Amino acid sequence: MxxxxxxxxxxxxxxxxxxxxxxxxxxxxxxxxxxxxxxxxxxxxxxxxxxIQYCHSCNNLSDSTLCPICSDTSRDHSTICVVEQVQDLMSIENTGQYRGMYHVLGGVISPMQGIGPSDLKIDLLADKLLTGTVKEVIIAISTSVEGETTLFYLLNRLKAFPDVKISTIARGIGFGDELEYVDELTITHALMNRREVK
Amino acid sequence: MxxxxxxxxxxxxxxxxxxxxxxxxxxxxxxxxxxxxxxxxxxxxxxxxxxIQYCHSCNNLSDSTLCPICSDTSRDHSTICVVEQVQDLMSIENTGQYRGMYHVLGGVISPMQGIGPSDLKIDLLADKLLTGTVKEVIIAISTSVEGETTLFYLLNRLKAFPDVKISTIARGIGFGDELEYVDELTITHALMNRREVK
Incomplete structure (x- = not known):
């Protein structure tokens, strides 16, 4: 050959x-x-x-020190959506519905894989909150065991900023999903978090 | 992005x-x-x-003008196995059972795709047969309509070399294939070409 x-x-x-x-x-x-x-x-x-570089502000992939989203002054700099990885940021951007900022953690806490809080860009997020311009943090990380661990760690860290509103994205039945094939945990959550329509 | x-x-x-x-x-x-x-x-x-170059003798991919197979003097230069593409040559090489030469046509005759005999390395094969050192040509091209067309064209061209033995690889049920799932044409051929064992 x-x-x-x-x-x-x-x-x-x-x-x-x-x-x-x-x-x-x-x-x-x-x-x-x-x-x-x-x-x-x-x-x-x-x-x-x-x-390629990582944005110094949000850890997104970037061609320069500040990514196009962070340098866009027309966007809402008072809201930060925390995601695990760049692909997640892209999925949200593709909806065209979100006009705030992002923060890419670069993974989730996973003792099994030896990833601790210090391996993620959590300090960078805390630094950004110190400036006082951020009003809301939306946490959009996965609902895996590692994701939930990371969520609890973040909630703990963010207690230092009592004025910042913290939310997680809604969990429920996806559009187009058939109830028959949705897992029990998702259905349980969807029932618990039901919305009144009348 | x-x-x-x-x-x-x-x-x-x-x-x-x-x-x-x-x-x-x-x-x-x-x-x-x-x-x-x-x-x-x-x-x-x-x-x-x-x-990358194409071997000047057999049209195999090569790092030089002559591929490692053609320049290997320990191989049997009197037998040539004709294949469609380099991948087929590799499949045969991987068996470790064939010690002859190859000839890579570079495709099959396909009027639908505008591929005629002149687009394939058929002249190069004929040139090699002219030297008189080749005793057998094994045709190992696919049994598609295009493959069969190419086979008939080749047989016609090789009539010019009556001393050269020409064969095609055996068609039949593959090892491990279950008869239940084998197509009718293959079964028909396998029955017609049955081998006496006793």
Missing amino acids: SKLLDNVCSELQRLPGIGRRTALRLAMHILKMEPEVVDSLSKSISSFRND | SKLLDNVCSELQRLPGIGRRTALRLAMHILKMEPEVVDSLSKSISSFRND
Whole structure:
């Protein structure tokens, strides 16, 4: 087997969900692409890894020290939505309904994986609250055991700011979800948190 | 969204089977990889595309003008196995049972996709047969309509070499296949080509 082919296949297999067969299929596709297109693919990968920064204010991925959201003065800087990871921020941004700020923790507390509070950007959040401009913190982290641990830790830390309103996003039955297939815990919560309509 | 992230996601989406979500997942994984590892991934992609060659003798992917198989003098140069694509060659090589040469056609005749005999490396095969060293040609191309068309075209072209034995690989029920799920055409062929055991 060609060393170049062997090499590109091994390298591609470092990526998640890509096995030997998929790597080979990708390599064969790369071979059919224009050299300039392949060059721009290859360059985009290394420049992404080398040049990306984390926003100094919210820990979002950014091309500069301040991300486009933090530097947008037309947004509501008095509300911060706390998320686990950048993908979550993107999901919320995609709704186009939220105009506040974000804060990316960079994970959740997980003793099993050796992730403690100091590994997350919690101090950065506390620093932001010290400025006194923040009126509300919306916590939008997952409801896993680790997520709940992180939530309780955060609530404890945020006690230092009694004037800041703290909320968590609503849990309930998703739009389009069929009750038949929804887990018991979600249904229990949805029943408990029922809303009066009349 | 960060331009660098947006860029790497768009580029990754040029690859087959990679959509927006997968591209984002790959990008997030790339971010966690060591910069040197990402550099070597990125370099392996562009050098594969730019430096790979096709073996002048068998059209296999190669790092030089002659592939490792064609330049291996310990192999049987009197037998050539004709395959559609490099992946097929690899599958046969992986069995470790074949010690002859290969010839990679680079596809099959497909009028629907505008691929005619001249788009395949058939002349290169005929040139090799002209040398007189080849005793057998094993045709190992798929049994699709296009594959069968290519087979008939090849048989016709190879009539010019009456001394060369021509065979196709055996069709039948695969090891581990359950008869219940095998298609009728395969079963019909397997019955017709039954082997006497006693």
